[in-house]
Amino acid sequence: MWAVIKKELKSYFSTPIGYIFIGVFLIAFSISFYFTVLQYGNVNFEYIYYSLPTILVLAFIIPLLTMRSFAEERKTGTEQLLLTSPLSITKITLGKFFAASIIAIITELITLMFFAILCFFGMPHLSTALATLLGFLLFMMAYIAFGMLASSITENQIIAGIISIAFFIITWVLPDFNSSLQSFSFINMFYKYTQGQIDIADTITFITFTITCLLLTITVMQRRKTAK
Amino acid sequence: MVYFGPNGAGKSTTMNMITGYIEPTSGTVIIDGMNMAKKPQKAKKQIGYMPEGVPLYTDLTVKEFVTYMAEIKKVDRKIRKQKVDEIIRQTGLKEVERKLTKTLSRGYKQRVSMAGALVGDPKILILDEPTVGLDPKQITEIRNLIKELGKTHTIILSSHILSEVSQICNKVIIINQGKIIAVDTPENLERKVAKNNSIYVTVEDPEDKMKTIQEKITDIEKISFIQEDEDKTKQYRIEGKEGVDLRKTLFTELAKENITIFEMKKADTTLEDAFIQLIDEGGNNHVGSN
Incomplete structure (x- = not known):
């Protein structure tokens, strides 16, 4: 599994994808920082995360990390190398998942720089900020x-x-159609973290959703072996 | 050993099944005593696979690629570096090891792919169309490499190029439309099909005596005229009776008849003939097995 993580990370940074992901996210984050902090004089770190530019840009850059993962391997045929190696599909999938997650973590760590800047101006709430970071990480994963x-x-x-972006946007606008769909919105779930509360139910929802998707991915890959 | 058949015969599919990339709808794949469906990890370790179209990770350098292959094939960390270096040297990739695989020429890509297959000391090497798309020089190089590797590994390769087959393999499996048509050595296959005992002659024959020559040489089974060339020479195909070499008789007898031989050639059966004949006969006829 380590081999896959290492190789995926290498690929992210030997192509522009890794840099684009981090760069674009930080640009959006800076814009958000400018509006919340400089325009409105708000020194709450969590407000920068829970803002339109940050979340909007996330919809488009996460697919950058993930859309290649299996599709490209299949197209170029390198999938054959992976699937005929002694590595199990579970390890391959987890390796790719963790590699993308590491990029997400790196990005979050860089945003701590903004937290440091805020500390000069006021007293941002540390525990709320940490809850926000955790929530955002679960959200991204x-x-x-x-x-x-x-x-x-x-x-x-x-x-x-496109499937990924569509999914993101659908879960985003879902509560607008009907308030009973509130609980299906990842953004609403993330909102609670920015209020400083780590809700067990939401945390479990994020984690179960992640695991379900990974299991489905593994199943799809295994099924493909027979359905050709 | 080679899998050999026309396009779409099922060569790649068979290989994909052997390597565990796809599962067979029926039957089992057993590699060195290990069932691919039950112990895929162990079975896959015995195999080095070079897929068709040489897929490579284009963002990696040659060395990184081979190292990655070594990692996913679980080569022991302590000997990994040394093994990778060894394989890079063996496949002649030393001077390009720092280049990205996407910048390499087709011939080098093929070598990188081969290096990837060799990593981890597999007992069986499976090469899917290893010489497709190469120039003649590169083909010779790759073939020599395969021959060299054949001394220490079991190699299964697929091909639709006949000259390749007879050069590098000692066992041929001919398949067509998913069915095995023949399993044998290239020599045996040639011999089995080599029923004809024909000679092609080009002669100058002003008195047109060739038509009656059969009466003089009783060993001739059949004479057939092929064509007349611009310089008034005629080509014939002469079929002898079984087990008779007509060449000497023809030479002396035709001279007596005042027919001048310009060219005389024994028709040799090649694997090509065997192939075409076997494919034509269809999958119904099994030509022996050993």
Whole structure:
């Protein structure tokens, strides 16, 4: 599994994808920082995370990380190398998932820089900030897992990307149609973390969703062996 | 050993099943006593696979690629570096080891793919169309490499190029439409099909005596005229009776008849003939097995 993680990370940074992901996210984050802190004089770190630019950009950059994962391997045929190696499909899938998650973690760590800046101006709430970071990470991991599932069902990266973005937007706007769909929205779930509360139910929902997507990905990959 | 058959015969599919990339709908794959469906990890360790179309990770350098293959094939960490170096040297990739695989020429890519298959000391090497898309020089190089590797590994390769088969393999499985048509050595296959005992001659025959020559040489089974060339020479195909070499008789007898031989050639059966004949006969006829 380590081999896959290492290779995936190497790929992220030997192609522009890793840099684009981190760079674009930080640009959005900075814009958000500018509006919340400089315009409105708000020194709450969590407000920068829970803002339109940050979340909107997330919808488009997470698929960047995940859309290649299986689709490209299938298209170029390198899938044959992976699947005929003694590595199990579970390890391959987890390896790819953790590699993408590591990029997400790196990005979050860089945003701590903004937290440090805030400390100069006021007293941001540390525990709320940590809860926000945890919530955001769970949020991203759930989305990454879904993105990988999308990538495993097609050999076209673009389709995989569009499925992921569509999913994100649907879960985003769902509560607007009907308030009973509130609990299906990842963004609403994430909102509670930014209020400083780590809700057990939400945490479990994020984690179960992530695991379900990973299991489905593994199943899809295994099924493909027989359905050709 | 080689899998050999026309396009779409099922060569790659068979290989994909052997390597565990796809599961057979019926039957089992047993590698060195290990069932692919039950112990895939162990069975896969015995195999080095070079898929068709040489898929490579284009973002990695040659060395990184081979190292990655060593890692996913679970080569022991202590000897990994040394093994990777050894294989890079063996496949002649030393001077390009720092280049990205996407910048390499087709011939080198093929070598990198081969290196990837060799990693982890597999007992069985499975090469799917290893010489497709190469120039003649590269083909010779790859073939020599395969021959070299054949001394220490069991190699199964697929091909639809006949000259390749007879050069590098000692056992041929001919398949067509998913069915095995023949299993044998290339020599035996040639011999089995080599029923004809024909000679091609080009002669100058002003008195047109060739038509009656059969009466003089009783060993001739059949004479057939092929064509007349611009320089008034005629080509014939002469079929002798079984087990008779007509060449000497023809040479002396035709001279007596005032027919001048310009060219005389024994029709040799090649694997090509065997192949075409076997494919034509269809999958119904099994030509022996050993």
